[in-house]
Amino acid sequence: MKILSHGCTLDCFDCCKFNVYVKDNKVLKIEGDKNHPYTKGFICIKGKKHLERLNHKDRIYNPLKKVNDKWKEISFDEALNIISERLIYYREKYTSKSVFHYCESGSGGILKGIEDIFFNFYGGITKSKGSTCWGAGIKAQKYDFGDVKGHSLEDMFNSKNIIIWGRNPYNTSIHLMNIIKKVKSKGIKIIVIDPLYTDTAKNADLYIRVNPSSDGALAMAVTKIIIEENLIDKEFINKYVKGFDEYKNYLDTLSIDYLSKECGVDIKQISLQIR
Structure with a gap:
Protein backbone atom coordinates (compact mmCIF):
# COMPACT_ATOMS: atom_id res chain seq x y z
CA MET A 1 0.00 0.00 0.00
CA LYS A 2 1.24 3.47 -0.91
CA ILE A 3 0.85 6.49 1.35
CA LEU A 4 0.68 9.69 -0.67
CA SER A 5 1.02 13.20 0.69
CA HIS A 6 -1.85 15.51 -0.23
CA GLY A 7 -3.48 18.78 0.81
CA CYS A 8 -7.18 19.49 1.19
CA THR A 9 -8.59 21.37 -1.81
CA LEU A 10 -11.63 22.89 -0.09
CA ASP A 11 -12.08 26.65 0.39
CA CYS A 12 -10.66 26.88 3.89
CA PHE A 13 -7.87 28.77 5.65
CA ASP A 14 -6.47 25.66 7.30
CA CYS A 15 -5.16 23.85 4.17
CA CYS A 16 -5.05 20.52 6.01
CA LYS A 17 -2.33 18.00 5.28
CA PHE A 18 -3.60 14.54 4.32
CA ASN A 19 -2.16 11.07 4.11
CA VAL A 20 -3.86 9.23 1.24
CA TYR A 21 -3.69 5.43 1.33
CA VAL A 22 -3.70 3.82 -2.13
CA LYS A 23 -3.73 0.14 -3.12
CA ASP A 24 -4.03 -1.24 -6.66
CA ASN A 25 -4.49 2.32 -7.91
CA LYS A 26 -7.54 2.83 -5.67
CA VAL A 27 -7.83 5.26 -2.76
CA LEU A 28 -8.83 3.33 0.36
CA LYS A 29 -8.49 5.89 3.14
CA ILE A 30 -7.84 9.57 3.81
CA GLU A 31 -6.64 10.79 7.19
CA GLY A 32 -4.86 13.77 8.67
CA ASP A 33 -1.07 13.73 8.93
CA LYS A 34 -0.25 13.55 12.64
CA ASN A 35 3.29 14.78 11.98
CA HIS A 36 2.16 18.05 10.43
CA PRO A 37 3.07 20.96 12.77
CA TYR A 38 -0.18 22.86 12.19
CA THR A 39 -3.03 20.44 11.56
CA LYS A 40 -1.50 17.64 13.69
CA GLY A 41 -3.70 14.98 12.10
CA PHE A 42 -6.91 16.71 13.13
CA ILE A 43 -9.22 17.19 10.12
CA CYS A 44 -12.90 18.08 9.78
CA ILE A 45 -15.75 15.92 8.52
CA LYS A 46 -15.69 17.72 5.16
CA GLY A 47 -12.11 16.61 4.64
CA LYS A 48 -13.02 13.05 5.51
CA LYS A 49 -15.84 13.21 2.96
CA HIS A 50 -13.35 13.55 0.07
CA LEU A 51 -13.32 9.78 -0.33
CA GLU A 52 -17.11 9.64 -0.46
CA ARG A 53 -17.20 12.36 -3.11
CA LEU A 54 -14.47 10.59 -5.07
CA ASN A 55 -16.57 7.43 -5.39
CA HIS A 56 -20.04 9.01 -5.47
CA LYS A 57 -22.42 7.48 -8.03
CA ASP A 58 -23.34 10.94 -9.37
CA ARG A 59 -19.78 12.15 -9.78
CA ILE A 60 -19.07 13.87 -13.10
CA TYR A 61 -15.97 12.40 -14.72
CA ASN A 62 -15.87 14.35 -17.98
CA PRO A 63 -16.58 17.91 -19.15
CA SER A 128 -10.47 42.83 -10.65
CA LYS A 129 -9.06 44.82 -7.75
CA GLY A 130 -10.23 43.67 -4.35
CA SER A 131 -12.97 41.15 -3.74
CA THR A 132 -16.11 40.50 -1.76
CA CYS A 133 -14.34 38.11 0.60
CA TRP A 134 -10.68 37.72 1.50
CA GLY A 135 -9.59 40.74 -0.53
CA ALA A 136 -11.70 42.97 1.71
CA GLY A 137 -10.11 41.38 4.78
CA ILE A 138 -6.59 41.96 3.46
CA LYS A 139 -7.39 45.61 2.66
CA ALA A 140 -8.77 46.12 6.17
CA GLN A 141 -5.72 44.53 7.81
CA LYS A 142 -3.31 46.69 5.80
CA TYR A 143 -5.29 49.80 6.73
CA ASP A 144 -5.62 48.86 10.41
CA PHE A 145 -2.24 47.23 11.08
CA GLY A 146 0.01 48.35 8.22
CA ASP A 147 0.57 44.84 6.86
CA VAL A 148 -0.93 41.36 6.58
CA LYS A 149 1.03 39.07 8.83
CA GLY A 150 -0.03 35.94 10.63
CA HIS A 151 1.41 34.22 13.65
CA SER A 152 1.48 30.79 15.22
CA LEU A 153 -1.75 29.70 16.88
CA GLU A 154 0.32 28.78 19.94
CA ASP A 155 1.03 32.50 20.37
CA MET A 156 -2.48 32.74 21.82
CA PHE A 157 -1.09 31.21 25.02
CA ASN A 158 0.64 34.57 25.58
CA SER A 159 -2.72 36.38 25.74
CA LYS A 160 -4.59 37.59 28.80
CA ASN A 161 -7.92 37.97 26.99
CA ILE A 162 -9.02 36.78 23.55
CA ILE A 163 -11.90 38.52 21.77
CA ILE A 164 -13.63 36.58 18.99
CA TRP A 165 -15.71 39.17 17.18
CA GLY A 166 -18.22 38.02 14.55
CA ARG A 167 -16.54 34.68 13.95
CA ASN A 168 -17.57 31.12 14.69
CA PRO A 169 -14.40 28.96 14.57
CA TYR A 170 -16.21 26.07 16.26
CA ASN A 171 -17.85 25.42 12.88
CA THR A 172 -15.46 27.16 10.49
CA SER A 173 -11.90 26.75 11.79
CA ILE A 174 -11.44 23.62 13.87
CA HIS A 175 -7.72 24.08 14.49
CA LEU A 176 -8.23 27.59 15.83
CA MET A 177 -11.07 26.34 18.04
CA ASN A 178 -8.88 23.54 19.34
CA ILE A 179 -6.31 26.09 20.55
CA ILE A 180 -9.04 28.35 21.98
CA LYS A 181 -10.25 25.48 24.17
CA LYS A 182 -6.70 24.80 25.34
CA VAL A 183 -5.92 28.42 26.22
CA LYS A 184 -9.23 28.70 28.05
CA SER A 185 -8.24 25.73 30.21
CA LYS A 186 -5.14 27.74 31.20
CA GLY A 187 -7.30 30.54 32.58
CA ILE A 188 -7.14 32.86 29.58
CA LYS A 189 -10.48 34.67 29.21
CA ILE A 190 -12.47 34.11 26.01
CA ILE A 191 -14.94 36.82 24.95
CA VAL A 192 -17.30 36.26 22.00
CA ILE A 193 -19.18 39.13 20.33
CA ASP A 194 -21.89 38.03 17.91
CA PRO A 195 -25.58 38.64 17.19
CA LEU A 196 -26.01 34.84 17.27
CA TYR A 197 -25.41 32.53 20.19
CA THR A 198 -23.07 30.28 18.23
CA ASP A 199 -21.32 27.09 19.28
CA THR A 200 -18.22 29.22 19.83
CA ALA A 201 -20.21 31.53 22.11
CA LYS A 202 -21.28 28.51 24.16
CA ASN A 203 -17.61 27.90 24.94
CA ALA A 204 -16.86 31.51 25.94
CA ASP A 205 -16.32 32.98 29.39
CA LEU A 206 -18.28 36.03 28.31
CA TYR A 207 -20.79 36.25 25.47
CA ILE A 208 -21.91 39.68 24.27
CA ARG A 209 -24.93 39.76 21.98
CA VAL A 210 -24.70 42.78 19.70
CA ASN A 211 -27.47 44.07 17.47
CA PRO A 212 -26.96 43.13 13.80
CA SER A 213 -24.97 45.75 11.85
CA SER A 214 -24.13 47.72 15.00
CA ASP A 215 -20.57 46.49 15.56
CA GLY A 216 -19.26 49.99 14.89
CA ALA A 217 -21.35 51.42 17.72
CA LEU A 218 -20.00 48.82 20.15
CA ALA A 219 -16.42 49.44 19.02
CA MET A 220 -16.85 53.18 19.50
CA ALA A 221 -18.40 52.65 22.94
CA VAL A 222 -15.43 50.54 23.99
CA THR A 223 -12.85 53.04 22.71
CA LYS A 224 -14.77 55.96 24.21
CA ILE A 225 -14.57 54.37 27.68
CA ILE A 226 -10.91 53.50 27.19
CA ILE A 227 -10.09 57.09 26.28
CA GLU A 228 -12.22 58.68 29.01
CA GLU A 229 -10.72 56.44 31.70
CA ASN A 230 -7.22 57.12 30.37
CA LEU A 231 -6.49 53.45 29.66
CA ILE A 232 -4.83 54.27 26.36
CA ASP A 233 -1.16 53.76 25.45
CA LYS A 234 -0.20 57.30 24.38
CA GLU A 235 3.28 56.31 23.24
CA PHE A 236 1.84 53.63 20.93
CA ILE A 237 -0.80 56.02 19.59
CA ASN A 238 1.73 58.75 18.82
CA LYS A 239 3.97 56.28 17.05
CA TYR A 240 1.55 54.11 15.08
CA VAL A 241 -2.01 55.52 14.99
CA LYS A 242 -3.27 57.80 12.23
CA GLY A 243 -6.17 60.19 12.80
CA PHE A 244 -6.50 59.60 16.53
CA ASP A 245 -7.39 63.21 17.36
CA GLU A 246 -10.04 63.32 14.64
CA TYR A 247 -11.50 60.05 15.90
CA LYS A 248 -11.51 61.25 19.51
CA ASN A 249 -13.24 64.49 18.50
CA TYR A 250 -15.93 62.49 16.72
CA LEU A 251 -16.43 60.25 19.77
CA ASP A 252 -16.94 63.37 21.87
CA THR A 253 -20.07 64.11 19.83
CA LEU A 254 -21.60 60.75 20.77
CA SER A 255 -22.91 59.81 24.20
CA ILE A 256 -22.20 56.41 25.69
CA ASP A 257 -25.96 55.99 26.24
CA TYR A 258 -26.60 56.49 22.53
CA LEU A 259 -23.91 54.00 21.50
CA SER A 260 -25.17 51.49 24.06
CA LYS A 261 -28.71 51.76 22.72
CA GLU A 262 -27.52 51.41 19.12
CA CYS A 263 -25.55 48.21 19.72
CA GLY A 264 -27.96 46.78 22.27
CA VAL A 265 -25.25 46.16 24.86
CA ASP A 266 -25.55 47.44 28.44
CA ILE A 267 -22.95 50.00 29.51
CA LYS A 268 -21.84 47.85 32.44
CA GLN A 269 -21.21 44.93 30.08
CA ILE A 270 -19.23 47.21 27.76
CA SER A 271 -17.06 48.28 30.69
CA LEU A 272 -16.64 44.65 31.72
CA GLN A 273 -15.46 43.76 28.23
CA ILE A 274 -12.44 46.07 28.32
CA ARG A 275 -11.10 44.96 31.70
Missing part, protein backbone atom coordinates in the same frame (compact mmCIF):
# COMPACT_ATOMS: atom_id res chain seq x y z
CA LEU A 64 -20.17 18.74 -20.17
CA LYS A 65 -21.19 20.94 -23.08
CA LYS A 66 -24.70 22.32 -23.50
CA VAL A 67 -26.12 21.39 -26.91
CA ASN A 68 -29.75 22.29 -27.73
CA ASP A 69 -30.43 23.00 -24.04
CA LYS A 70 -29.11 19.59 -23.00
CA TRP A 71 -25.79 18.65 -21.43
CA LYS A 72 -23.57 16.47 -23.63
CA GLU A 73 -20.47 14.72 -22.33
CA ILE A 74 -17.28 15.61 -24.23
CA SER A 75 -13.62 14.71 -23.87
CA PHE A 76 -11.08 16.83 -22.02
CA ASP A 77 -9.21 17.37 -25.29
CA GLU A 78 -12.37 18.73 -26.90
CA ALA A 79 -13.05 21.01 -23.92
CA LEU A 80 -9.48 22.35 -23.94
CA ASN A 81 -9.67 22.95 -27.71
CA ILE A 82 -12.91 24.94 -27.30
CA ILE A 83 -11.37 27.12 -24.58
CA SER A 84 -8.12 27.52 -26.54
CA GLU A 85 -9.93 28.58 -29.71
CA ARG A 86 -12.02 31.14 -27.84
CA LEU A 87 -9.02 32.63 -26.04
CA ILE A 88 -7.04 32.90 -29.27
CA TYR A 89 -10.01 34.49 -31.05
CA TYR A 90 -10.55 37.19 -28.40
CA ARG A 91 -6.83 37.95 -28.13
CA GLU A 92 -6.41 38.38 -31.90
CA LYS A 93 -9.62 40.36 -32.40
CA TYR A 94 -9.76 42.45 -29.21
CA THR A 95 -6.30 42.00 -27.54
CA SER A 96 -5.61 39.90 -24.46
CA LYS A 97 -6.89 42.68 -22.19
CA SER A 98 -10.42 42.00 -23.42
CA VAL A 99 -10.39 38.88 -21.25
CA PHE A 100 -11.52 39.59 -17.69
CA HIS A 101 -10.61 37.10 -15.00
CA TYR A 102 -12.24 37.22 -11.57
CA CYS A 103 -11.14 34.92 -8.79
CA GLU A 104 -11.77 34.57 -5.08
CA SER A 105 -9.83 33.03 -2.22
CA GLY A 106 -10.61 29.35 -2.77
CA SER A 107 -8.27 26.68 -1.51
CA GLY A 108 -4.82 27.76 -0.44
CA GLY A 109 -2.72 24.92 -1.83
CA ILE A 110 0.55 25.08 -3.74
CA LEU A 111 -1.28 25.64 -7.05
CA LYS A 112 -3.12 28.69 -5.72
CA GLY A 113 -2.65 31.51 -8.21
CA ILE A 114 -1.29 29.30 -10.99
CA GLU A 115 -3.80 30.95 -13.34
CA ASP A 116 -1.75 34.15 -13.03
CA ILE A 117 1.20 32.35 -14.59
CA PHE A 118 -1.00 31.06 -17.42
CA PHE A 119 -2.51 34.47 -18.19
CA ASN A 120 0.94 36.07 -18.03
CA PHE A 121 2.05 33.81 -20.89
CA TYR A 122 -1.25 34.56 -22.62
CA GLY A 123 -0.21 38.20 -22.80
CA GLY A 124 -1.71 39.82 -19.75
CA ILE A 125 -5.41 40.27 -19.04
CA THR A 126 -7.84 42.46 -17.11
CA LYS A 127 -8.29 41.56 -13.44
